Amino acid sequence: MNATERSVRILPDWYPILLKVEGRKCVVIGGGSVAQRKSEGLLKAKASVFVISPKLTPAMLEWAEAGLLHWERREAVETDLDGASLVFAATDRPIINSWISEEAGKRAVPVNIADDGESGDFIVPAVLRRDELVLTASASGAGPALAARIIQELAERYGPEYNENVQALRAIRLIVKAEVSDPSERRELLQAAVTDEALEEWRSLAWPQDKVKLISRLRELSKRVNDRKG
Ligand SMILES: C[C@@]1(CC(=O)O)c2cc3[nH]c(cc4nc(cc5[nH]c(cc(n2)[C@H]1CCC(=O)O)[C@@](C)(CC(=O)O)[C@@H]5CCC(=O)O)C(CC(=O)O)=C4CCC(=O)O)c(CCC(=O)O)c3CC(=O)O
Numbered sequence: 390m391n392a393t394e395r396s397v398r399i400l401p402d403w404y405p406i407l408l409k410v411e412g413r414k415c416v417v418i419g420g421g422s423v424a425q426r427k428s429e430g431l432l433k434a435k436a437s438v439f440v441i442s443p444k445l446t447p448a449m450l451e452w453a454e455a456g457l458l459h460w461e462r463r464e465a466v467e468t469d470l471d472g473a474s475l476v477f478a479a480t481d482r483p484i485i486n487s488w489i490s491e492e493a494g495k496r497a498v499p500v501n502i503a504d505d506g507e508s509g510d511f512i513v514p515a516v517l518r519r520d521e522l523v524l525t526a527s528a529s530g531a532g533p534a535l536a537a538r539i540i541q542e543l544a545e546r547y548g549p550e551y552n553e554n555v556q557a558l559r560a561i562r563l564i565v566k567a568e569v570s571d572p573s574e575r576r577e578l579l580q581a582a583v584t585d586e587a588l589e590e591w592r593s594l595a596w597p598q599d600k601v602k603l604i605s606r607l608r609e610l611s612k613r614v615n616d617r618k619g
């Protein structure tokens with residue numbers, strides 16, 4: 390599809406971000422498998438999840454009973470959107486989803502539409518979490534299954550060992566930011582801190598906690614990168 394065809398179909402050019410939802414009211418309307426997937430993602434980000442639906446999947450019912458989410462056992466009404474930061478229209482009834490979209494618009498609350506993604510304000514990508522490392526893939530609605538497949542491939546390339554990496558990296562980066570004042574050197578050292586060799590080192594938690602030793606180790610690693618570049 391070329392640019393003209395895209396604009397004729399008015400397909401959105403999505404802007405990718407990571408959104409803070411901790412403690413914010415996020416309303417999921419519907420209780421099927423799509424609502425479950427969206428709720429699970431929201432719970433991982435510690436949102437305050439309100440589900441409105443006459444029925445729930447067994448997993449969602451467990452989450453409700455455990456007090457992880459708030460469930461209203463009924464059909465949605467417009468006041469359900471009051472005070473919401475995000476709304477997910479995930480019922481199996483297109484007419485209800487499009488009414489939710491309209492109500493969200495009136496309140497300027499960003500809405501996700503399960504059966505007609507492009508008409509909503511945002512879509513949800515496939516996600517792989519390795520602690521603070523968050524990898525996402527999206528085909529902008531052209532192929533959710535492709536996004537999911539790519540994430541499965543990334544899960545093999547970036548295995549659970551990366552959970553440890555990001556913790557160490559955050560600490561290392563703080564030290565480098567505090568100790569190295571020259572921005573270009575800082576950048577070089579932080580790039581050296583994420584080579585395969587360096588990551589392997591941080592993973593074994595062998596990184597020098599001593600600031601001076603850490604910086605000198607990063608200088609060695611950086612020199613090796615530059616030598617390899619020739
Ligand atoms: C636009 C979007 C709106 C939104 O939901 O945000 C949307 C819309 C629709 N999905 C549909 C179908 C399927 N969706 C999945 C799976 C996922 N769908 C997700 C996101 C999105 N789906 C957004 C676009 C994201 C993007 O493209 O990058 C993922 C990535 C994230 C998540 O949902 O958490 C999650 C993978 C999670 C994972 O496994 O990692 C599968 C695969 C499966 O089930 O195995 C199928 C069946 C195969 C197929 O149809 O392709 C249909 C048709 C329904 C019908 O037939 O009636 C619509 C409606 C439409 O096309 O508008």
Ligand SMILES: NC(=O)C1=CN([C@@H]2O[C@H](COP(=O)(O)OP(=O)(O)OC[C@H]3O[C@@H](n4cnc5c(N)ncnc54)[C@H](O)[C@@H]3O)[C@@H](O)[C@H]2O)C=CC1
Pocket residue numbers: 418419420421422423424441442443444445463464465479480481482485502503504533
């Ligand atoms: N975005 C995505 O990733 C995908 C979207 N879809 C689309 O999303 C729709 C939902 O998919 P599923 O969750 O599999 O459907 P489902 O049929 O399992 O669940 C629908 C849920 O909506 C609830 N519901 C119906 N009317 C309601 C109302 N007025 N108020 C509140 N809740 C209401 C039902 O009780 C049920 O819990 C599908 O019809 C399909 O068009 C399907 C697959 C993936």
